[in-house]
Amino acid sequence: MSSRAFTRSGYRALLIEYRDSDYNAHELCRRLEQHYRTLRQRRHDRRRAAIESGLEDPYPQDEFLGDGEIWIPSDVRSRIERRVKLYQERRVDLAGIGHLRASERTTIKKLTGGVRVSHVDEAIADEIAASLHDQFPWMSAATDIAWQNLRLSAKRGTPARVGPLILDGPPGIGKSAWARHLAYFLSAPSTEIDAGASNASFSVAGVERGFNSAEPGRPIQAIIQHHHAGPIIVVDEIDKAGQMHSSRGGRISLPDALLGLLEPNTAERWTCPAYRLPFDLSAISWILTSNDLQMVAQPLLSRCDIVRCPPLRLEQILTFASRECHRRDLSVPAKEAALEALDQFSMSSRRPVDLRDVNRLLDRAAALQARPMLH
Numbered sequence: 001m002s003s004r005a006f007t008r009s010g011y012r013a014l015l016i017e018y019r020d021s022d023y024n025a026h027e028l029c030r031r032l033e034q035h036y037r038t039l040r041q042r043r044h045d046r047r048r049a050a051i052e053s054g055l056e057d058p059y060p061q062d063e064f065l066g067d068g069e070i071w072i073p074s075d076v077r078s079r080i081e082r083r084v085k086l087y088q089e090r091r092v093d094l095a096g097i098g099h100l101r102a103s104e105r106t107t108i109k110k111l112t113g114g115v116r117v118s119h120v121d122e123a124i125a126d127e128i129a130a131s132l133h134d135q136f137p138w139m140s141a142a143t144d145i146a147w148q149n150l151r152l153s154a155k156r157g158t159p160a161r162v163g164p165l166i167l168d169g170p171p172g173i174g175k176s177a178w179a180r181h182l183a184y185f186l187s188a189p190s191t192e193i194d195a196g197a198s199n200a201s202f203s204v205a206g207v208e209r210g211f212n213s214a215e216p217g218r219p220i221q222a223i224i225q226h227h228h229a230g231p232i233i234v235v236d237e238i239d240k241a242g243q244m245h246s247s248r249g250g251r252i253s254l255p256d257a258l259l260g261l262l263e264p265n266t267a268e269r270w271t272c273p274a275y276r277l278p279f280d281l282s283a284i285s286w287i288l289t290s291n292d293l294q295m296v297a298q299p300l301l302s303r304c305d306i307v308r309c310p311p312l313r314l315e316q317i318l319t320f321a322s323r324e325c326h327r328r329d330l331s332v333p334a335k336e337a338a339l340e341a342l343d344q345f346s347m348s349s350r351r352p353v354d355l356r357d358v359n360r361l362l363d364r365a366a367a368l369q370a371r372p373m374l375h
Contacts, residue, residue: 005124005160005186007174010114013229013280028084037070038081044070099209099276108275110224117159117283118186118227124148125160127222128185132178135323139178142307146182160186164262164286166300167240167308168293172354174320179234179287188285189226191218191233194252195288196240204235205257208273216274219261219284230283238288239295255297262286262303281345311352318342321358325365334365341365 051057076360094292097105120128129147133140142165149162162182167175174190182191193203196322206217216224222231241254267281288304290296321342325335 004058004184005118005120005128005188007116007118007187007228009116011117011159011229013115013223014108014277017108024083025088026157028087029080030324032080033072033077036072036076040070044067048175051258063310078209088163097277104275107224108277110227115223115227115229118188119157120150120154120186122151122158125154128182131185136174136175136178139175139307139309142178142309145305145307159283160188161230161247161283162186162232162285164288164304166290166293166296166304167290167309168296168306168308170311170352170354171291172356173309173312174355175287175289175309176220176234176236177355179232179289182285183232184286186230186232189193189222189228189231191222191231193218193233193235195235197239199256200235200241201254204233204261206272207273209276216272217257219281220272220275222277223279223281229280230285232285232287235286235288236252237291239290239292241297253297255300258286259299259303262300306325312354314353317353317358319357320355320363324358324362328362328366330360330362 040287047057061126068074097108100108128150129143132143132146136143145165146162150160153160167178169175181188193200197203202217204217204219206220207214215221219231219233222233223229235258238254260270261281261284264282267284269278269283271278286304288296290370293306293308317337321339322335325339342353342358345357345361
């Protein structure tokens with residue numbers, strides 16, 4: 001098993017200045033009350049010194065203060081509360097978060113102190129590439145590009161990032177599984193978006209503020225949920241991405257939503273339409289998959305490294321199945337039965353066998369193994 005990437009905290013994912021002490025009404029009131037007591041104590045000390053020196057009382061209108069805690073009149077407390085409210089409003093305006101609801105500000109605060117991000121050194125990059133190649137030897141072209149990207153991140157000392165990649169090849173060869181294993185080795189969260197879904201563009205970019213269903217896209221949701229700025233986002237079957245047209249004639253498409261996120265320079269300060277705040281999404285790794293490269297939008301092709309993944313050979317499928325049997329802890333009879341069924345299926349099927357077929361057969365074998373013995 002490969003060494004995994006190490007994470008560091010403190011990476012800024014949100015580019016606004018937001019300190020909790022600037023918005024905590026209780027803390028602000030406490031600080032102003034303490035400031036009031038300090039001023040009153042100074043006046044009291046000057047008054048006492050003047051009287052003891054036989055001089056005229058400089059503050060004859062002040063009440064006599066004993067040695068206990070200074071009492072704050074109700075009118076002064078009201079003035080403090082009004083001043084705190086005005087200060088909060090001005091700080092919110094300066095931070096650019098005045099339009100957010102209280103619950104949204106609570107969510108945003110999770111990012112302002114910095115989040116985690118994955119880093120690798122060159123040795124870990126080499127081990128990750130070796131493990132990926134061992135588990136997915138037919139994906140060697142994708143593994144080589146990921147290896148180069150990780151070694152470059154290690155040399156620069158920047159967060160570990162791969163892509164953007166387009167993995168093009170027949171269905172069922174493990175393109176998405178390869179991306180999930182990469183996320184595991186990078187100690188990074190991963191999320192998948194179905195490009196063929198009608199709301200795929202909204203899943204990436206989010207729904208614009210002003211709509212009842214307004215919410216951030218899946219990338220920002222992943223960052224907030226996992227407190228990690230560099231998730232791996234897998235966009236499945238990008239060749240099936242369609243377009244949506246609004247009632248006003250506007251066009252909404254997944255490729256359009258992706259363009260500003262695939263370029264690191266523009267992703268560094270990408271404005272979320274739901275929060276209307278700038279986020280740094282440059283540490284995200286984008287892995288797109290396709291079954292027909294000719295159907296992929298040209299702007300995406302020009303922004304991604306294209307990896308052509310060949311169909312699986314029978315010996316590769318059998319090796320994968322054997323490894324999966326061991327991982328699932330199947331008994332020797334169950335393993336032999338599953339491999340024999342797979343061999344028969346490959347000879348009788350009218351289409352090439354893929355990894356999904358393997359997993360279905362192994363699921364059946366595991367279910368049969370788990371059945372109770374009948375007496």
